[in-house]
Amino acid sequence: MTYKKIETVCGICPGECQVEIETDGRNIKSIKKSSINSPASVCLRGMYSDEIVNSKDRILNPLIRTAPKGEIGFREASWDEAIEYMRDKFSSIIDNYGAHSIMSHIGRGGFDSPTDDIVSARSGYLEPTGFLSPIGSPNNASVASLCYVSFGVFAPMTTFGIIGRRLLPDIENTAYLVVWGTNPKMNSPMFRYNNIVKQKKRGMKLIVIDHYKSDIAKLADKFIMIKSGSDGAFIHGIVKYLKDNDMLDIKYLKNYCHGLNAYLNYVDEFNIKRVIEETGIGKDEIVYLAKLLLENTAALLSYTGLEYTNCGVQTIRALYTLWMLTKNIDIKGGLLINDTQNERAKHLSYKKSEYKAIGSEEFPLFTKLVGQAQMTQFPKSVLEGKPYKIRGLINIGSVISINYPQSNLYREALKNLDFFVTADRFLTNDAEFADVILPATTYYEEDSYVIYPTHIILKPHAIEPRGNAKPNYVILNNIAEALGFGDEIPKNQEELIEHAFYHMPEVVRSLKENGIYYFEKNDRHYLKYETGELREDGKPGFPTPSGRFEIYSNILNEYGYEPLPEYIHGNESSKNTPDLFLKYPLIMNTGARIASTFRTQHLNIEGLLNHQPYPLIILNSCDAKRRGIKDGDWVRVFNARGEIKMVACVIDEINEGDTEINIGGGNKLFDINWRDANVNLLTDNTNQDQISGFPIFKQLLCEVEKI
Ligand SMILES: Nc1nc2c(c(=O)[nH]1)N[C@H]1C(S)=C(S)[C@@H](COP(=O)(O)OP(=O)(O)OC[C@H]3O[C@@H](n4cnc5c(=O)[nH]c(N)nc54)[C@H](O)[C@@H]3O)O[C@H]1N2
Numbered sequence: 001m002t003y004k005k006i007e008t009v010c011g012i013c014p015g016e017c018q019v020e021i022e023t024d025g026r027n028i029k030s031i032k033k034s035s036i037n038s039p040a041s042v043c044l045r046g047m048y049s050d051e052i053v054n055s056k057d058r059i060l061n062p063l064i065r066t067a068p069k070g071e072i073g074f075r076e077a078s079w080d081e082a083i084e085y086m087r088d089k090f091s092s093i094i095d096n097y098g099a100h101s102i103m104s105h106i107g108r109g110g111f112d113s114p115t116d117d118i119v120s121a122r123s124g125y126l127e128p129t130g131f132l133s134p135i136g137s138p139n140n141a142s143v144a145s146l147c148y149v150s151f152g153v154f155a156p157m158t159t160f161g162i163i164g165r166r167l168l169p170d171i172e173n174t175a176y177l178v179v180w181g182t183n184p185k186m187n188s189p190m191f192r193y194n195n196i197v198k199q200k201k202r203g204m205k206l207i208v209i210d211h212y213k214s215d216i217a218k219l220a221d222k223f224i225m226i227k228s229g230s231d232g233a234f235i236h237g238i239v240k241y242l243k244d245n246d247m248l249d250i251k252y253l254k255n256y257c258h259g260l261n262a263y264l265n266y267v268d269e270f271n272i273k274r275v276i277e278e279t280g281i282g283k284d285e286i287v288y289l290a291k292l293l294l295e296n297t298a299a300l301l302s303y304t305g306l307e308y309t310n311c312g313v314q315t316i317r318a319l320y321t322l323w324m325l326t327k328n329i330d331i332k333g334g335l336l337i338n339d340t341q342n343e344r345a346k347h348l349s350y351k352k353s354e355y356k357a358i359g360s361e362e363f364p365l366f367t368k369l370v371g372q373a374q375m376t377q378f379p380k381s382v383l384e385g386k387p388y389k390i391r392g393l394i395n396i397g398s399v400i401s402i403n404y405p406q407s408n409l410y411r412e413a414l415k416n417l418d419f420f421v422t423a424d425r426f427l428t429n430d431a432e433f434a435d436v437i438l439p440a441t442t443y444y445e446e447d448s449y450v451i452y453p454t455h456i457i458l459k460p461h462a463i464e465p466r467g468n469a470k471p472n473y474v475i476l477n478n479i480a481e482a483l484g485f486g487d488e489i490p491k492n493q494e495e496l497i498e499h500a501f502y503h504m505p506e507v508v509r510s511l512k513e514n515g516i517y518y519f520e521k522n523d524r525h526y527l528k529y530e531t532g533e534l535r536e537d538g539k540p541g542f543p544t545p546s547g548r549f550e551i552y553s554n555i556l557n558e559y560g561y562e563p564l565p566e567y568i569h570g571n572e573s574s575k576n577t578p579d580l581f582l583k584y585p586l587i588m589n590t591g592a593r594i595a596s597t598f599r600t601q602h603l604n605i606e607g608l609l610n611h612q613p614y615p616l617i618i619l620n621s622c623d624a625k626r627r628g629i630k631d632g633d634w635v636r637v638f639n640a641r642g643e644i645k646m647v648a649c650v651i652d653e654i655n656e657g658d659t660e661i662n663i664g665g666g667n668k669l670f671d672i673n674w675r676d677a678n679v680n681l682l683t684d685n686t687n688q689d690q691i692s693g694f695p696i697f698k699q700l701l702c703e704v705e706k707i
């Protein structure tokens with residue numbers, strides 16, 4: 001057998017890291033790190049990609065349901081038969097109830113560049129767009145309903161008037177990197193983590209603010225441990241300290257900030273005593289961070305750690321405000337504002353619907369800023385018919401019945417659909433309710449392209465697809481075919497790049513000729529809000545309604561929300577639900593990423609399971625002792641909504657009364673240790689950030705007892 005070494009893209013998660021693999025076209029002999037992007041050798045999942053690709057559990061052909069809903073029972077079918085079947089079922093729903101009764105949903109398994117380019121929402125439309133726009137359904141959703149957009153769209157758009165993708169920490173040039181509510185060692189791709197390690201050698205100092213000692217906190221020069229969900233109080237406390245000590249350059253800031261006075265009055269509520277009480281952080285640390293931010297350059301890295309509280313969007317707005325007030329925005333070594341990125345990909349055609357997307361009544365700003373339906377309102381639609389009933393669902397790469405809050409509600413909803421199609425590599429929990437399951441390839445098996453910050457590459461498949469599995473974009477093409485708009489979705493690599501870069505012919509040409517395209521390098525400009533480079537009219541300021549950095553957000557005000565970045569003590573908490581707190585006295589914080597899994601994924605991969613065999617709840621040692629729990633004990637974690645079984649991991653570096661619970665368990669077909677470990681049985685689909693609709697994953701209540 002002859003093995004060849006080829007540079008390709010890791011097949012396992014949307015990190016799309018570059019790797020070098022040795023393959024004979026079918027088998028993978030070795031996987032090595034590559035110089036271009038993140039080394040797979042530091043990523044556990046990347047190391048086991050051959051085990052994932054060749055897993056005996058892979059779905060190899062389209063499956064059609066034979067058993068009653070709620071059971072696993074399918075027969076294999078050809079693609080032609082599956083397409084005919086879908087055509088039949090979907091046509092009947094559309095004819096009887098209208099196209100708005102069908103919904104699409106894209107999960108993390110659909111975060112590859114092509115899928116994203118084809119189906120993600122487009123700005124400039126007044127109505128929500130997406131995969132089903134061509135047939136006139138406004139109901140296109142994705143895991144954006146609970147991931148990234150509070151941080152990446154809501155907070156930056158309502159503050160800077162700029163999307164989060166344009167805000168970049170200048171790690172190479174900063175004196176201090178502040179990592180606040182993210183863990184770049186887990187977060188993919190991992191080139192950021194490698195860069196942090198490299199810059200630390202240069203002398204950069206690392207500050208980490210987290211509710212427990214995460215992997216990145218272990219690497220920190222200074223670790224500040226905060227009570228879950230209280231970051232807003234900490235930030236306001238820092239600003240109050242700066243204000244009280246006349247350390248802010250008010251004259252300068254007044255020129256560029258909208259609502260400065262109102263905010264500086266608001267922070268008066270956050271005296272040291274209150275801040276210490278809310279956050280568990282001492283006065284020294286408030287003073288330390290205040291001075292550090294003011295006297296040095298500081299870059300900021302943040303993400304999901306701040307998204308899942310009742311004031312998630314506002315807390316991230318407060319954080320940006322702190323960076324602005326300490327003049328760390330768009331300076332060398334600070335938080336940079338990048339040039340506008342060109343829009344990519346042809347828009348799918350758009351047929352107007354007289355129906356509004358589900359969730360647009362409850363969360364109007366979600367529809368406005370994200371252009372999608374808010375999936376958290378899907379159960380209400382299916383089960384209560386409000387505002388109308390969704391009857392058909394097309395799901396690409398997501399496990400809805402585990403990853404959304406209050407999972408049983410979503411199970412009920414999936415069960416009550418007339419027709420449900422899902423595309424995946426494995427039988428997931430949702431399979432219990434799927435009528436058709438379509439087999440998806442890994443990236444190793446796909447011909448597509450990948451976009452990196454400096455270049456775009458064409459990516460040929462490294463190994464032959466297993467069975468009759470297909471890439472997401474071909475699956476989308478096949479479903480579109482069944483629904484009558486197949487010609488709008490590319491079905492091979494050539495059509496794919498013509499679709500994605502239709503407005504950039506030089507990219508298409510370069511990819512076809514050389515397989516690679518390099519972006520032009522532009523000189524970096526700093527302080528663009530002073531020079532007028534951020535606004536269309538060329539005036540100094542920001543592209544917001546007021547033309548300034550909006551501490552007071554006009555958009556939030558217009559939509560009836562609090563315009564200042566206010567702090568709210570959790571809706572479910574010692575203060576707001578004291579009776580519940582007596583029964584469930586621990587703060588339930590869920591979902592810090594672990595190395596061996598990708599949420600529900602890989603709990604059937606032995607190599608990875610060996611690295612962390614058990615689902616963990618991390619507890620403070622005093623809380624454990626009081627309950628007679630020792631490190632490694634199996635425990636029951638419960639609240640009024642449900643109970644799960646986890647293994648206790650007892651540490652000192654988490655506040656008393658706080659917890660950190662792994663997500664992803666619950667698939668009956670995967671490892672036995674993880675089967676009763678779906679923490680979303682304990683979360684609440686009605687407790688949300690009122691601005692974004694994001695569920696509260698990091699600030700609920702629970703109790704633990706030894707089994
Ligand atoms: N309690 C709690 N719940 C959470 C979170 C939390 O922090 N706490 N986090 C939330 C977040 S941030 C997110 S993004 C969601 C994630 O929600 P999901 O997107 O549902 O995440 P996964 O469990 O990764 O499911 C992805 C599925 O896609 C499949 N897949 C992988 N690659 C491909 C592919 O190329 N094609 C196809 N068709 N399928 C593929 C995988 O096998 C897997 O079944 O969960 C959320 N849920």
Ligand SMILES: Nc1nc2c(c(=O)[nH]1)N[C@H]1C(S)=C(S)[C@@H](COP(=O)(O)OP(=O)(O)OC[C@H]3O[C@@H](n4cnc5c(=O)[nH]c(N)nc54)[C@H](O)[C@@H]3O)O[C@H]1N2
Nearest residue numbers: 181182183186187188214228229303304305592593598599
């Ligand atoms: N291995 C692996 N990688 C993944 C994923 C995975 O499941 N597995 N999921 C992917 C997905 S969907 C996403 S969205 C990204 C997420 O990427 P990240 O946001 O980087 O996710 P985490 O690694 O959980 O980092 C969040 C950090 O915030 C901390 N935190 C939690 N609550 C609070 C709080 O109240 N205050 C503060 N200051 N910190 C808090 C957590 O302890 C954790 O260390 O990761 C992606 N990468």
Ligand code: SF4
Nearest residue numbers: 010013015017043046
């Ligand atoms: S982060 Fe994702 S893409 Fe990168 S090596 Fe790990 S599994 Fe592969």
Ligand SMILES: [Mo]
Nearest residue numbers: 143146147148
């Ligand atoms: Mo996510």
